[in-house]
Amino acid sequence: MNEYFKLVNFEVRRFSKLFLTLIVAVTVVQIIGAFMTSFNFMERVETTMAQKQLGESEYVLEYGAYNFQNFIFSEYFILSIVFAATILVIYVFFIWYRDWLGKSSFIYRLLMLPTARRNIYFAKLTAILLFVLCLVGVQIALIEVVQQIIHGIIPDQLRVDQSKAYIYSFDVLSFLYPKTPLLFILLYGLGATVVAVVFTAILFERSYHLKGILLGAIYIIISILVIAIPVIIQDITGYLYLNEIIGLTAVTSILTLGVALYLADYLLKRKINV
Amino acid sequence: MKKYWQLLLIVGVIIVMVSIHYIQVANAKSYHFTFDKISGDDKYVDSLLIEGNLEEGMEYSSVIIGKDKTTLVDNFKYQDVPLLFRDLIDQNKNFMRGKSFSASNYFEDNTKLVYVEEPNETWKLNKGDSYSYRFDLLDKVKNDRITFDIQSKLNKKVNWLTVHNITVVNNEVKLLVRHYLDNGDEEFYIVIIDLNKQQIVSERSIETVTNDEPLYTNLEIYNQYHNLGYEKYLIYSTTLYNAEEEVRNIISRQFKVVNMETNEVTPLELPDGLEIDMQSGTVDNNYFVAARMTDTDTWIYRYNIGQQRWLEPITVPHPEKFVNKELNNTYGYNGKFYVLNEMEKDFVLQIFDIEKGTILYEGILSKKDAKQKYFIWANRFLEQTE
Numbered sequence: 198m199n200e201y202f203k204l205v206n207f208e209v210r211r212f213s214k215l216f217l218t219l220i221v222a223v224t225v226v227q228i229i230g231a232f233m234t235s236f237n238f239m240e241r242v243e244t245t246m247a248q249k250q251l252g253e254s255e256y257v258l259e260y261g262a263y264n265f266q267n268f269i270f271s272e273y274f275i276l277s278i279v280f281a282a283t284i285l286v287i288y289v290f291f292i293w294y295r296d297w298l299g300k301s302s303f304i305y306r307l308l309m310l311p312t313a314r315r316n317i318y319f320a321k322l323t324a325i326l327l328f329v330l331c332l333v334g335v336q337i338a339l340i341e342v343v344q345q346i347i348h349g350i351i352p353d354q355l356r357v358d359q360s361k362a363y364i365y366s367f368d369v370l371s372f373l374y375p376k377t378p379l380l381f382i383l384l385y386g387l388g389a390t391v392v393a394v395v396f397t398a399i400l401f402e403r404s405y406h407l408k409g410i411l412l413g414a415i416y417i418i419i420s421i422l423v424i425a426i427p428v429i430i431q432d433i434t435g436y437l438y439l440n441e442i443i444g445l446t447a448v449t450s451i452l453t454l455g456v457a458l459y460l461a462d463y464l465l466k467r468k469i470n471v
Numbered sequence: 472m473k474k475y476w477q478l479l480l481i482v483g484v485i486i487v488m489v490s491i492h493y494i495q496v497a498n499a500k501s502y503h504f505t506f507d508k509i510s511g512d513d514k515y516v517d518s519l520l521i522e523g524n525l526e527e528g529m530e531y532s533s534v535i536i537g538k539d540k541t542t543l544v545d546n547f548k549y550q551d552v553p554l555l556f557r558d559l560i561d562q563n564k565n566f567m568r569g570k571s572f573s574a575s576n577y578f579e580d581n582t583k584l585v586y587v588e589e590p591n592e593t594w595k596l597n598k599g600d601s602y603s604y605r606f607d608l609l610d611k612v613k614n615d616r617i618t619f620d621i622q623s624k625l626n627k628k629v630n631w632l633t634v635h636n637i638t639v640v641n642n643e644v645k646l647l648v649r650h651y652l653d654n655g656d657e658e659f660y661i662v663i664i665d666l667n668k669q670q671i672v673s674e675r676s677i678e679t680v681t682n683d684e685p686l687y688t689n690l691e692i693y694n695q696y697h698n699l700g701y702e703k704y705l706i707y708s709t710t711l712y713n714a715e716e717e718v719r720n721i722i723s724r725q726f727k728v729v730n731m732e733t734n735e736v737t738p739l740e741l742p743d744g745l746e747i748d749m750q751s752g753t754v755d756n757n758y759f760v761a762a763r764m765t766d767t768d769t770w771i772y773r774y775n776i777g778q779q780r781w782l783e784p785i786t787v788p789h790p791e792k793f794v795n796k797e798l799n800n801t802y803g804y805n806g807k808f809y810v811l812n813e814m815e816k817d818f819v820l821q822i823f824d825i826e827k828g829t830i831l832y833e834g835i836l837s838k839k840d841a842k843q844k845y846f847i848w849a850n851r852f853l854e855q856t857e
Contacts (some may be wrong), residue, residue: 213477264529333482334488345751358842360499362543365492378493426625435569437558439552 200312204320210289216328219284223277223340224238230273231343235350238263253354264357265364268343278369281332285313287391293399294320315458316466322396326389333373336467367451383447387424390450393457394420400461404410404468416460419452486732492616502534502541503839506820508805509790513820518855520552521811523800527838527845536847537855541852555697555851559584566609566616578637578644579699584609589634590623598628606644608666619669623662628653634657635692638702642666645731647705649690655682657690659707661734677729677736678711686722687714693752693759695803697851704776706731706739706754724749726772728759728776739774742781748798749771755803758825762801762810763806765794769810770825785828790835800849809852811836818847 246256269275296304307317347356365374375381398413405412422429427445431437437445472479502525505518521536533544535554544554553572560567563584570576570586579587590602602713602816603620610616629650636647643663650658659678664671680688693706707729711722726739739759741747747761759774771785792813799818800811808823822832838845 200474202478206475209478209481227848262529267586327478327485330485330489334484337488337492353684357530359528359530361495362499363530363532365496374496376496378489381493438564438568438774 200310201316201319204310204312204316205323207326208259208292208320208324212292212324215284216331219281220332221253223281223332223335224339225282226277227272227339231268231274232350234271235263235347235439238267238355239351240388253352262357263347263351263360264326265344265347266367267346269364269368269370270346275369278336285329285332288328289325289395290399291326293396295404297403301453308465308469311384314469315462318396318400318458318461318465322389325392326385330385331390334374339371342449345418383443387396387446387450390424390454390457393454393461396465397457397461400464400469403463420457423453425447473748484552491515500530502543504536504541505835505837505839507537507835507837509819509833509835511822511830511834513832515832516820518702521836521847521849522851522852522853522854523849524839524846525845525847527841538648539572540596555699563609566607570607574696575633575635575698576637577699578701580639580701582612583639584611585637587637587644587646589632591753593631596628599626601626602620602632604634604646604662604664605803606669607614617669618747621664621669621671624671625660625674636694636705637667638733640701644671645734646693647692647729650718654678657682657691661729663734675734678707678709678727682714685713687712687719689751694754701755702756703731704754704759705731705758706752706759706776708749708752723774726759729756737779739779740777745747745772745781751798751801753801753803755806755825760803760804760808760825762798762808764793764798764812768800769812769821771810771828773825773828782828785823785830787816787821787830787833790819790833791817800850801848802852803855804852807831807852811847811849813846 242256243251243259244261245251246253251259285425293304296302296307310317365371366376375384394417398417401413401416402409423461424446426449427437427442431442486546506513507669509517516538519538521739523536525532525534533554535544541577543563555574556567559577559579560717564586566584566586571588576587576589590604593602599624601624603622605620606618608617608619612819612837615672618822627650630653632648632650633821634646635649638645638718642810643665644701646660646662646664648660648662648781650660656857657680661673662671663678680690682688689710689794691710691714693708694702694704705728706726708724708726710724713720713722726741728739729735730737745784747763749761751762752759757775757777759776763770763774769787769789771787773780773782773784774780793812794815799811799813800809802809803825806825808825810821810823812821816837818836820832820834821830823829824831836847
């Protein structure tokens with residue numbers, strides 16, 4: 198267990214500078230976005246009010262007040278989220294290939310550590326999950342900051358304040374922050390399963406090279422199909438209730454995760470030679 | 472420990488921020504409404520539940536408003552399932568699998584639950600082809616379930632069709648079916664099925680409306696959508712509009728009553744000069760009730776369907792200035808007629824006894840801690856015991 202924590206810490210430290218840069222970039226873009234959408238809105242309000250001789254309440258009645266969706270649907274917010282997600286998706290591959298394709302084939306040193314090889318796999322998987330969840334956590338704080346900026350720029354009369362429950366029920370936020378903690382665990386558990394499947398596919402490629410790419414691709418397709426079995430059944434028969442689809446998807450995900458871990462353990466032990 | 476600070480920081484951020492998020496969201500979901508009596512008896516709101524939607528500052532929520540508690544409806548278990556069907560699902564989980572959530576397709580009493588599925592994709596059928604209704608019947612006493620198909624004998628080219636009402640009389644299922652034809656015409660059919668023999672008894676057209684370019688006829692039913700139980704009377708109207716004008720001008724409107732026991736269709740005559748808000752029209756048991764708002768009063772009109780006569784209207788002055796000019800929410804249920812309207816400051820709830828023609832309760836319904844203007848759309852009024 199101690200070895201596992203050491204390896205997780207090692208993986209976190211390796212990515213920490215880039216990860217911090219990513220957080221700073223997302224923060225800066227979203228804060229700029231909060232200022233820009235607010236200033237643009239106020240500029241539009243002032244111009245229209247002057248041109249059409251409207252009061253604030255008349256403007257709101259005719260054109261609508263500023264609400265948090267103005268920010269959520271802005272390019273600043275959307276691009277920052279897409280950018281962060283892309284970096285993390287790239288890192289899912291990079292976390293393995295860096296060790297193999299780097300200058301000194303660092304993977305061989307990792308594999309020769311006096312610990313079970315599966316700990317390397319678990320450590321990388323944990324690190325990815327921690328990075329994703331940390332970004333998700335930072336985004337919660339960022340939304341608070343953005344709201345404060347908006348409150349500072351747009352007066353109460355021109356702004357609609359929405360409850361936290363409502364803000365988080367919108368668009369990408371509703372996906373990142375499911376309604377209940379249980380759904381949160383299920384969603385990110387599903388995400389961890391998908392990452393585990395990709396890791397195992399990478400190990401297929403590392404084990405069997407060109408043939409491994411084909412094996413990895415087939416393995417990913419089969420895994421996705423297994424995870425999606427409840428959704429496929431529902432699409433064809435309409436027989437299941439939503440809570441049953443969620444429950445069954447949890448079961449198929451756990452099954453897929455189990456297979457991914459077993460195959461990864463097998464490949465690391467038997468097929469990857471130092 | 473010191474060398475793990477980055478790892479610990481990340482874990483700390485995750486735990487703290489995600490916990491704060493879910494605590495904030497849970498706190499943001501608490502709504503509180505109060506009922507402040509103006510007149511009448513509080514007992515009529517003690518067990519009352521108002522199922523509806525709340526709009527507050529561009530924020531929309533489904534809520535169940537009660538005297539003691541308002542519940543926000545967002546349980547993921549029931550996501551996308553209308554409230555009406557949640558109890559049905561809880562009580563008849565297997566029976567309800569794969570069924571549509573359209574109340575018009577269900578009938579329920581103490582002994583049985585009947586579901587009818589309309590024929591699909593009728594527009595693909597050719598002239599002379601037949602289509603079938605699928606029935607699913609649950610015998611609640613024996614806990615027995617039967618599924619059977621009933622083939623229509625009309626052999627008629629129908630673009631599509633919908634079931635508007637289903638009721639069971641003496642072991643006969645009676646459907647009010649609306650046909651949408653290729654040429655834009657619409658028809659109402661009464662389809663009768665013998666449940667014992669599982670065969671069709673009759674399919675009778677009771678109304679046909681034609682839709683030409685300049686004129687448009689609308690068929691409207693006034694029975695409560697949420698009522699799954701037995702209804703002796705169905706009331707519908709045919710309204711002829713001028714389709715060419717931007718504002719739809721009514722040329723004529725006729726009301727008709729269908730007696731589901733005798734299958735007779737009789738006209739319902741409106742007294743001369745009677746102006747009612749048609750959206751408020753509703754059938755409750757033996758009565759057709761409708762309302763009208765003036766600047767100063769609420770007017771309730773009652774029609775005894777069995778006796779075919781209009782009763783004395785009920786008039787109640789508004790407790791606050793009426794600004795909306797339109798009726799917001801009306802509902803007939805269990806001998807009572809509920810009116811919930813936006814006034815100058817608050818929402819005013821009035822409950823009338825349909826048969827006696829009296830007001831049972833009048834009070835203010837207001838959302839405490841409302842920071843912004845809010846609006847309530849009531850979909851259904853029901854009593855807590857149900």
